[in-house]
Amino acid sequence: MSETSVAVHADADLLAQAVAARLLVKLLDAQADRGQAAVVLTGGRIAAAVYRAVAALPARDAVDWSQVDVWWGDERFLPAGDPERNETQARAALLDVVPLDPARVHPMPxxxxxxxxxxxxxxxxxxxxxxxxxxxGHATLPHFDVLMLGVGEDGHVASVFPEHPVHHDSRPVSAVRGSPKPPPVRTTLTLPAINTAEEVWLVASGADKARAVGMALAGAGPVQLPAAGAQGVGRTLWLLDRAAAANIPPRLRSLR
Ligand SMILES: O=C(O)[C@H](O)[C@@H](O)[C@H](O)[C@H](O)COP(=O)(O)O
Known part of the structure; x- marks a missing residue:
């Protein structure tokens, strides 16, 4: 059965540093087990801080980056190289500074x-x-060792927004029109696809996330609060700073 854990760090900088260290360890462990690793990236400010922190860690060179597959959980449907694309941000922060195999980097179109x-x-x-x-002969999705998600103020993850028609799409990847967060047109993994990952990490920083994080951990429904519906097969990890953790239910405080 999938385990849910919550880790709270003092501020956004420490959160980014801690997630970066965890990510390196996760990639190293996957490579020790399988000879390769697959990570699904997200967009947003805290994710970019994590990627910059990974790039700055000397231990990044312990990873065999040529054996890492990089996927995205969602993308803003904009021209290649647009600074608002999640891909552009991840490349600038991390992907351009580690020796990845370009054939194993899989941006959304x-x-x-x-x-x-x-x-x-x-x-x-x-x-x-x-x-x-x-x-x-296997499933429609590859194995994902770790899938990272930012969390929106409204509780969205990837580009799965509350009460959006994407919730009725049973395909692994969906087009999103009318996103409440600009730009309006996006592509996203759907929750069933997200939930095939071995580990799902929800990373949130700042007081404006406290309400959504608190409601998700208190058991809100996934259509109203998509973050509540994101779960790894083996583990779901909430990685928060103190401000984002302000409303988490008391029974989870022992996990802090
Ligand atoms: O394309 C996007 O906009 C992101 O994938 C989105 O899901 C993001 O992760 C959250 O909105 C959190 O973003 P912040 O960390 O910037 O608040």
Missing amino acids: ASDGPAGADPEAAAAGYAAELARATRP
């Missing part, structure tokens, strides 16, 4: 890419890329 300006085609294209990375 850009709006000016080969799939064209149709986000549904982009979502289908990404689903096909995921399927190609599975072992023949």
